Amino acid sequence: MTSINLCICGEAGQGLVTIGQLLAKCLVRAGYHIVVTQSYQSRIRGGHNAFFIRVGASPITAPVGPIDLLVPLNEESIEIHRGEMAADGWIFRDADYGMDGDRNLPVPYASFGGGIYVNIAAFAVTGCLLGLDTSLMEGMVREAFGKKGDAASEKNLSVLARTVEWAKNLDIDFKGLPAPASPSRRMMVNGNEAIALGAVAAGVRCGFFYPMTPATSIILTLIKHAREAGIVMEQAEDEIAAVNMAIGASFCGARSMVATSGGGYALMTEGVSLAAMTETPLVIAIAQRPGPATGLPTRTEQGDLEFVLHGGHGEFPRAVFAPGDVTACFALTVKAFDVAEASQGPVFILTDQFLADSYRAVEPFTWPEATGNPAERDREISPEDYQRYALTDDGVSPRAFPGQSGALVVADSDEHTEAGHITEDLRLRPRMVRKRLRKMARIREAVVPPVFSGDASPELLFVCWGSTMGAVEEAVETLRREGRRAAMLHFSQVWPLRPGDFMDTLESAEKVVAVEGNATSQFARLIRRETGFAITRHVNRYDGLPITPGFILDGIARMGKGV
Amino acid sequence: MVTLADYGEYETAWCPGCGNFAILNAVKQALVKADLAPQQVLFVSGIGQAAKLPHYLNANVFNGLHGRSLPVATGAKLANPGLVVIAESGDGCNYGEGGNHFLAALRRNIDITLLVHDNRVYGLTKGQASPTSPEGFVTKAQPLGNPSIPFNPIAVATVMKAGFVARGFAGDVEHLSDLIVQAISHRGFSLVDILQPCVSFNKVNTFSWFKERCRKLDANHDPTDIHAALEVAMAEEDEIPIGVIYQNDRPPFEDKLGLTANGPVKTGETERREAFEKILSAYY
Numbered sequence: 152m153t154s155i156n157l158c159i160c161g162e163a164g165q166g167l168v169t170i171g172q173l174l175a176k177c178l179v180r181a182g183y184h185i186v187v188t189q190s191y192q193s194r195i196r197g198g199h200n201a202f203f204i205r206v207g208a209s210p211i212t213a214p215v216g217p218i219d220l221l222v223p224l225n226e227e228s229i230e231i232h233r234g235e236m237a238a239d240g241w242i243f244r245d246a247d248y249g250m251d252g253d254r255n256l257p258v259p260y261a262s263f264g265g266g267i268y269v270n271i272a273a274f275a276v277t278g279c280l281l282g283l284d285t286s287l288m289e290g291m292v293r294e295a296f297g298k299k300g301d302a303a304s305e306k307n308l309s310v311l312a313r314t315v316e317w318a319k320n321l322d323i324d325f326k327g328l329p330a331p332a333s334p335s336r337r338m339m340v341n342g343n344e345a346i347a348l349g350a351v352a353a354g355v356r357c358g359f360f361y362p363m364t365p366a367t368s369i370i371l372t373l374i375k376h377a378r379e380a381g382i383v384m385e386q387a388e389d390e391i392a393a394v395n396m397a398i399g400a401s402f403c404g405a406r407s408m409v410a411t412s413g414g415g416y417a418l419m420t421e422g423v424s425l426a427a428m429t430e431t432p433l434v435i436a437i438a439q440r441p442g443p444a445t446g447l448p449t450r451t452e453q454g455d456l457e458f459v460l461h462g463g464h465g466e467f468p469r470a471v472f473a474p475g476d477v478t479a480c481f482a483l484t485v486k487a488f489d490v491a492e493a494s495q496g497p498v499f500i501l502t503d504q505f506l507a508d509s510y511r512a513v514e515p516f517t518w519p520e521a522t523g524n525p526a527e528r529d530r531e532i533s534p535e536d537y538q539r540y541a542l543t544d545d546g547v548s549p550r551a552f553p554g555q556s557g558a559l560v561v562a563d564s565d566e567h568t569e570a571g572h573i574t575e576d577l578r579l580r581p582r583m584v585r586k587r588l589r590k591m592a593r594i595r596e597a598v599v600p601p602v603f604s605g606d607a608s609p610e611l612l613f614v615c616w617g618s619t620m621g622a623v624e625e626a627v628e629t630l631r632r633e634g635r636r637a638a639m640l641h642f643s644q645v646w647p648l649r650p651g652d653f654m655d656t657l658e659s660a661e662k663v664v665a666v667e668g669n670a671t672s673q674f675a676r677l678i679r680r681e682t683g684f685a686i687t688r689h690v691n692r693y694d695g696l697p698i699t700p701g702f703i704l705d706g707i708a709r710m711g712k713g714v
Numbered sequence: 715m716v717t718l719a720d721y722g723e724y725e726t727a728w729c730p731g732c733g734n735f736a737i738l739n740a741v742k743q744a745l746v747k748a749d750l751a752p753q754q755v756l757f758v759s760g761i762g763q764a765a766k767l768p769h770y771l772n773a774n775v776f777n778g779l780h781g782r783s784l785p786v787a788t789g790a791k792l793a794n795p796g797l798v799v800i801a802e803s804g805d806g807c808n809y810g811e812g813g814n815h816f817l818a819a820l821r822r823n824i825d826i827t828l829l830v831h832d833n834r835v836y837g838l839t840k841g842q843a844s845p846t847s848p849e850g851f852v853t854k855a856q857p858l859g860n861p862s863i864p865f866n867p868i869a870v871a872t873v874m875k876a877g878f879v880a881r882g883f884a885g886d887v888e889h890l891s892d893l894i895v896q897a898i899s900h901r902g903f904s905l906v907d908i909l910q911p912c913v914s915f916n917k918v919n920t921f922s923w924f925k926e927r928c929r930k931l932d933a934n935h936d937p938t939d940i941h942a943a944l945e946v947a948m949a950e951e952d953e954i955p956i957g958v959i960y961q962n963d964r965p966p967f968e969d970k971l972g973l974t975a976n977g978p979v980k981t982g983e984t985e986r987r988e989a990f991e992k993i994l995s996a997y998y
């Protein structure tokens with residue numbers, strides 16, 4: 152057994168996310184690998200919520216379907232998940248729930264404390280079964296409840312002790328996990344936190360937002376650290392205001408960002424165009440959820456790729472990053488700020504609800520040694536005859552900031568002269584268009600090429616982008632174990648594409664399958680538009696749930712003999 | 715000493731006889747009276763005839779999108795609170811397309827001065843009704859007459875307890891420039907709604923129409939008395955009071971955030987790195 156998939160579930164408001172997080176953190180500290188998937192409804196109380204933790208002693212990268220250990224905090228949860236149980240899975244349910252059948256164990260929660268202490272007891276039972284040290288769990292309870300006054304902490308600790316005592320003496324055939332390799336010190340971070348931490352590392356100074364799931368936790372993480380990091384955060388009156396505020400701040404020299412989901416981005420598109428025309432760096436993080444319109448607010452999808460590629464009127468350069476995992480969320484956010492500054496325009500980080508909420512154990516994030524483009528900042532400007540849009544060979548005009556150098560800085564959303572003043576000089580217009588487009592070269596130079604892994608000469612090549620990376624990786628491993636020559640080509644930057652980076656790989660594969668979390672294979676169509684290469688086999692998921700290795704393997708199986 | 719010459723003279727794209735010329739003069743005079751050098755000032759405008767004004771003087775300028783001068787100005791001020799930030803645009807831009815930003819700015823009370831060229835019509839798009847057009851105002855787009863009643867920016871700003879609320883008239887440059895000086899020096903959000911004749915598209919609210927009606931507020935008016943201010947704001951149009959209508963000293967937004975004049979723009983590299991390491995420690 153390489154991993155255990157456990158599911159803690161119940162109603163919203165029951166605190167199951169808290170115990171899920173505590174448990175996940177213990178597992179990370181003990182040296183395990185985790186993939187967390189959060190499934191919740193768009194409501195605050197009631198409804199069904201589930202916190203899945205897939206745990207492995209060796210690296211794992213994707214969520215999986217079958218549940219090995221179900222910890223329901225209400226009776227309804229049993230019915231909801233019963234059909235998803237692995238053949239040798241166990242249900243650990245409250246002794247008070249009536250239930251028959253095999254492989255379900257009544258837990259006397261009432262005798263451990265009952266009421267609000269059921270959570271801690273559930274944490275303890277699960278921790279014990281997974282082989283966590285009692286001292287590790289105790290430490291976690293102290294960290295989490297110590298603040299609330301010692302009494303609360305003591306009470307929780309005694310519930311923990313009683314539960315552990317009971318759980319230790321259990322004699323059931325629950326398959327455990329091997330001990331993990333000697334634990335290194337790792338962080339537990341989800342995708343959205345990683346984006347926020349990347350922004351902090353990149354020196355973000357101002358952030359503006361209007362709350363929208365599943366992007367809000369990027370903002371809340373920034374707000375949590377704002378004082379410490381010297382960041383100004385403001386909740387704008389709407390997304391139009393948010394993006395315009397970010398542009399105003401960036402114009403004055405503050406690295407700035409906005410974070411939203413598809414609907415908010417719809418309102419922001421005029422700002423994307425404004426950033427491009429005024430040549431103002433802007434980082435836009437978009438956490439996708441299923442659309443159209445309000446769609447499924449708390450579920451996942453990769454349905455906004457084309458919208459992000461094209462949102463904003465007029466023609467201008469942009470870059471779109473699509474991190475494949477939590478570590479990439481951090482690194483690519485740092486990079487997004489650098490590319491925005493180098494190209495003086497809009498740059499996107501495209502993620503989705505699955506990755507946004509997915510906690511992982513990651514190697515510690517490190518301070519990016521060279522953030523920004525110091526060279527750019529130092530390009531000499533002479534304040535007397537400063538021109539914000541001076542025509543240059545590479546299209547990049549040195550930036551000066553109002554009130555900081557003596558130069559007067561004039562920026563315009565109208566077509567403008569080199570000095571930044573409104574113009575209708577139609578001979579100048581094409582020169583300005585070309586100047587702006589020339590900056591694409593800078594973006595192109597900095598492109599993160601797709602990553603190839605698996606069989607060196609594959610008969611079956613999976614093409615994917617963004618958060619589906621882990622699932623494809625594991626599907627490829629499984630196929631290779633079955634003797635197939637399978638491989639993955641994963642794009643963590645989806646615009647611009649540099650065909651030279653990947654055409655050989657595409658053309659040499661016998662069969663190519665695109666795996667996407669959308670219904671219309673948007674990325675496959677992008678590849679075709681840019682390269683002429685037509686991918687004709689697709690695995691698409693658009694029911695709001697993340698793509699799993701099993702989903703991909705099923706998809707392949709359905710394609711029949713030829714694949 | 716800052717002089718008018720520092721602010722330059724430029725050719726404009728306005729119709730001869732337009733009220734915008736007088737407003738431009740008043741703005742320049744105000745900056746000189748306030749002894750502000752062009753480098754200290756950032757003008758943020760939207761789109762419209764009024765919004766072109768910042769192109770016609772020397773200063774830092776961000777001429778953004780229709781309706782969005784206030785959000786850009788807000789972001790700029792937060793990034794660099796040391797700048798004098800003036801948002802300048804038409805009534806359509808601020809009260810129509812940017813209406814939500816106007817309401818939010820009143821509540822936020824950030825130290826920005828908003829100058830609205832209120833010609834009660836959409837100038838640049840050739841004469842459609844604007845949010846401040848009178849009821850019944852006939853245009854090509856409202857051939858049966860404007861069915862809506864006009865927006866009252868002064869009353870709304872007063873009710874929302876904006877920091878500084880004034881009305882000026884393009885026909886009295888001296889008085890208008892004094893109002894602008896006061897608006898700039900007020901710490902908090904300042905609105906100056908400027909009655910502006912549009913010779914091309916507003917044949918109702920003409921220069922002489924305004925001239926006959928505008929009356930300077932008498933010296934007894936107490937702008938800190940919100941009830942008195944509301945009465946002035948709600949006055950019928952046969953007499954239009956101009957001057958400082960309402961004012962309070964509630965602390966500006968920047969103070970609540972604890973921003974210094976430097977704002978977040980200049981936080982040092984070493985400090986940032988130390989903060990980063992400390993922040994990460996919570997994730998182990």
Ligand SMILES: Cc1ncc(C[n+]2csc(CCOP(=O)(O)OP(=O)(O)O)c2C)c(N)n1
Pocket residue numbers: 761762763764765780803804805806807808831833835836837838839844
């Ligand atoms: C998003 C958007 N919608 C519409 C326009 C067209 N437009 C330009 S200016 C304007 C109205 C101008 O009226 P006002 O703001 O009162 O300024 P004025 O020209 O009268 O000074 C409109 C509708 C635009 N530029 N952008």
Ligand code: SF4
Pocket residue numbers: 727728729731732733734763833837838911912913914915
């Ligand atoms: S259209 Fe009206 S507001 Fe615009 S410049 Fe002409 S007179 Fe002035």
